[in-house]
Amino acid sequence: MLNKLKQDAFKKIEEAKTLKEMEAFYRQYLGRKGELSRFLRSLGDFPEKERKEKGKLANQIKEELSKLIEKKKKEFQTSGFKVQSEDKLDITAPGLKLPQGHLHPMTLVQRKVEEIFQGMGFLVADGPEIETEYYNFNALNIPQNHPARDLWDTFWLKDAPLLLRTHTSPVQVRYMEKHSPALRIIVPGRCFRHEATDTTHEAVFHQVEGLMVDKDVSVGNFKAVIEGFLKQFFGPDTKMRLRPSYFPFVEPGFEIDIKRKQGDWLELMGAGMVHPNVFKSVGYKANRWQGFAFGFGLERLTMIKYGIDNIRLFFDNDLRFLKQF
Numbered sequence: 001m002l003n004k005l006k007q008d009a010f011k012k013i014e015e016a017k018t019l020k021e022m023e024a025f026y027r028q029y030l031g032r033k034g035e036l037s038r039f040l041r042s043l044g045d046f047p048e049k050e051r052k053e054k055g056k057l058a059n060q061i062k063e064e065l066s067k068l069i070e071k072k073k074k075e076f077q078t079s080g081f082k083v084q085s086e087d088k089l090d091i092t093a094p095g096l097k098l099p100q101g102h103l104h105p106m107t108l109v110q111r112k113v114e115e116i117f118q119g120m121g122f123l124v125a126d127g128p129e130i131e132t133e134y135y136n137f138n139a140l141n142i143p144q145n146h147p148a149r150d151l152w153d154t155f156w157l158k159d160a161p162l163l164l165r166t167h168t169s170p171v172q173v174r175y176m177e178k179h180s181p182a183l184r185i186i187v188p189g190r191c192f193r194h195e196a197t198d199t200t201h202e203a204v205f206h207q208v209e210g211l212m213v214d215k216d217v218s219v220g221n222f223k224a225v226i227e228g229f230l231k232q233f234f235g236p237d238t239k240m241r242l243r244p245s246y247f248p249f250v251e252p253g254f255e256i257d258i259k260r261k262q263g264d265w266l267e268l269m270g271a272g273m274v275h276p277n278v279f280k281s282v283g284y285k286a287n288r289w290q291g292f293a294f295g296f297g298l299e300r301l302t303m304i305k306y307g308i309d310n311i312r313l314f315f316d317n318d319l320r321f322l323k324q325f
Helices: 002-015 019-029 035-045 048-078 105-119 147-151 170-178 219-234 276-282 298-306
Strands: 130-132 162-164 183-192 204-214 240-245 250-259 265-274 290-297
Touching (some): 002 035, 002 048, 019 035, 019 048, 035 048, 105 204, 105 298, 170 183, 170 276, 204 219, 204 298, 219 240, 240 265, 250 290, 265 276, 265 298, 290 298
Antiparallel strands (some): 130 162, 183 204, 240 250, 250 265
């Protein structure tokens, strides 16, 4: 039986013409349910003397078959062997088209925002998400025990005074420390606040900060820049208004609203003229330089742009939602 099995196996392997056939012969003889494997498992049914003889012969055949199969596989892989029609490869045929992904709506909007501001001479800056208390608060005219700190529900880290930045404004300070005016930058980035989530608020969100510093910068310059941005982003008929507001790092401060198609006004961003104390913290002379700063939520901008009514959709990874963009 074993000798016949060996002869049949060797003959088939020698006559094999494709790698696919070789793999089939391996399973037929040496696979877990192969003929030789089944024989080896049945050796317990033979008398001891016969079991030893047949077991020795079976293992010898197994080793020879393994070497022969491996040798033939290498020959197929390294030389131009004849293949059957189903294994032919037409190297002139076009490749299979792979499915393409597409950009997240937040990414689309961020790139558009960067493109518009870069067209107005702004550079894109970046900074750390784990910040110190100094850059996140103190250098921005928000000292300890300042009541305005309650507006930022901060994630404090165990290694105080480190925290997860609550806004991208710290990058303004870091940038001004290393660069002399005049300057124009925007800072898109991720922020963190410990607050309850709903359809318009998340604990993790994205903000775009803007800063312009020069010798003669006024609220009129700010209005022209922001109005130009909004008209490019939402359309030429976009209307905006400024309302007085308070932020510790600007004076005067104001909020910008835009008029929606429904006729109502919607708050979009906070802004103002950079506070002299902020200039002082970075070594700028407040009587020589002036500037404005602004910040808006990237999620809110995206929701207005595409008519999205729930901020959670940006983070759910639901393809039914994402494939619409």
